[in-house]
Amino acid sequence: MLDTVSDSSANAGTVSGPGVSPTNKPRRPRPGLSWLRVSGSVGPLGIATTVLWLSIIVLLPLAALTFHSFENGWSGFWDAVTAPAALDALRVTVLVSVVVAVVNVFMGTLIAWVLVRDDFPGKGIVNALIDLPFALPTIVASIVLLALYGPQSPVNIHLNATQPGLVVALAFVTLPFVVRSVQPVLIEVDLEVEQAAASLGADNWTTFRRIVLPTLAPAIISGGGLAFARAIGEYGSVVLIGGNIPRETQVASQYIQQQIEIDRPINAAAVSVALLAISFASLLVLRLLSDRAARKEQESR
Template sequence: MTTLLAKRRALFQFSGAVGPFGVSTAVLWLSVIVLLPLAALTYNAFGGGIGQFWDAVTAPVALASLKVTIWVSVIVAVINAVMGTLVAWVLVRDNFPGKAIVNALIDLPFALPTIVASIVLLSLYGPDSPVNIHLNATQPGLVVALAFVTLPFVVRSVQPVLIEADRDVEQAAASLGADNWVIFSKIVLPTLAPAILSGAGLAFARAIGEYGSIVLIGGNIPRVTQMTSQYIQQQIEIDRPANAAAVSVALLAIAFVTLLVLRVVAQRNLRKEQQAP
């Protein structure tokens, strides 16, 4: 009887593997949600041949929107790399009243519809700005909007690393006479660098495809503040779906390369940590 019960328990014991059925279900779900839409998009983009695809992507207004998008997204990623790290540092290393509320507010851009952010920013920095700061239809306005929706990426990437960081090394350096800047630049920053890079890369990838937060504050001025997502919508509105699909594939390729580079860098850092004595 005991042996029979032991066998039954073994049958239901979790081994960590989901089996062929689980793998098939995961692949099917991934195909329906991700692979099939991407395949349809790529088919529409190249439906008229490579020549038509190239003409759509290299059209002057399309190129201008890509340049604006990449330029603004790079600025946002750099700003978030600095300010996100600072926010994470304050949340981990400092204690102050309302810290739990601030920590919860960091995730607000993930839950809030991004067009709400655009409405708020337009009312705050638009033509009738109560603080007399006018960013409507300007690239700084795009930067502010995108910085709002992408801030959590860097903060949430750096926070766990700071929590797990060994502070004994910092204290040892301080006891040997190292000042705060030397401790941060020589000890803390190298530890945080992979997390900062990962968060900034994710912020960049999110920014290049963002639409809701910049739809009102951005102004959608071609060659000035028109982001690629707005250009794609414009092409759909004027009944040029092939052009919209082509530019979408180009934007998708940029995001994919960004994420791939982050993945490769993360794997290299992991191997270095495993090889370290």
């Protein structure tokens, strides 16, 4: 009987079962295959489908465009991008897009604030109008702006073939990006914190600058970055009111079309790749700034 008890005690630390070694230590995954492990709700099939779809829709066209732009080698690509007309088109595009992004950051945040914090007749209609540029063909916006601010302007404001006209057209199509980025974040802002600041003697500007703005900063930065990236590649809304004047109002998208029309597709592809690089770099920088602002906001809580 003592022998039986001793045998049972000796075997008490031994556990059998799948995934457990005789020494009662779980098996470790092989180091070489650890990167293949997938966790989440969709599983490997969902991830594979996502990667495949993004490759077909995004990566393959961008790869083909980049390959086509380098058909004449690096020197041919550089000559196409640094041609005086191409540089002027890129300069006008970036300059106008920066102005549009800054304007929409201020006006989009203000509009989002009004839609969230104020009640007035027709608020639902105004809220629906914000999304109109998403649904409206951009060429229609160019026709409307030309009729309103063109040579026969009924309000006697002539912006045809001017850079301010480009700013107005691009501001129209990019405004929703800022408003729709800021609006949901502003809805979630805790009003009790603002009321506590006001009870401690803080004025409206101090409350907004010290409490509300840090919370909205990531959304404002993201919305401004999306507005800039959209303005960089916009074509339809500026095609009529811009006038397409080289070195003055010709944006990069119009220059690309011009190169295709004169049978220079490689030059058009090279400038397109330059636009992609500018948009990607700006979005990457703004994404990093947005994440940094979000981390600071979390640390301050």
